Amino acid sequence: MRKKYRIKKNDEFQEVFKKGKSVANRQFVIYVLDKPEQSYFRIGLSVSKKIGKAVVRNQVKRYIRQVFHEERDRIQAGKDYVIIARMPVATMEYEEVKKSLLHVLRRANVFR
Numbered sequence: 001m002r003k004k005y006r007i008k009k010n011d012e013f014q015e016v017f018k019k020g021k022s023v024a025n026r027q028f029v030i031y032v033l034d035k036p037e038q039s040y041f042r043i044g045l046s047v048s049k050k051i052g053k054a055v056v057r058n059q060v061k062r063y064i065r066q067v068f069h070e071e072r073d074r075i076q077a078g079k080d081y082v083i084i085a086r087m088p089v090a091t092m093e094y095e096e097v098k099k100s101l102l103h104v105l106r107r108a109n110v111f112r
Helices: 010-019 054-070 087-091 094-107
Strands: 021-024 028-034 042-047 079-085
Touching (some): 010 042, 054 087
Antiparallel strands (some): 021 028
C-alpha cells in the first residue's frame, strides 16, 4: 500500500475514532470517517499485542491489507477506515479473515 493510502499519525487515528462511525463483529471493529475532499480511501490498522507476537500481528495486518487491495474497486473513496483486529483473528486463515472482514465492511455500507 502506498503511503498516501495509509493512516499512520496518532491524531489521524484519534480523529477517526472521535468523529467516525463504528461497526463490529466478533473478529473486527471498523471505524469509518467521511472525507469528501479526498479522492481515495485510507486505512489504518490496529493489531494489539494481545493478538500474539510480532509474527502473528504482522500476518494479520498483511491479510487485512490484501483484502483491501483485492476489493479496492468496490470500496468507496473519500473515506478513512480504521480496522481493529480482535483476538479470534490470530488463529484464522486468510479466507476466514477475508470473509469476516467483508461481512463487517458490508455492515458498514462501504461498498459501491
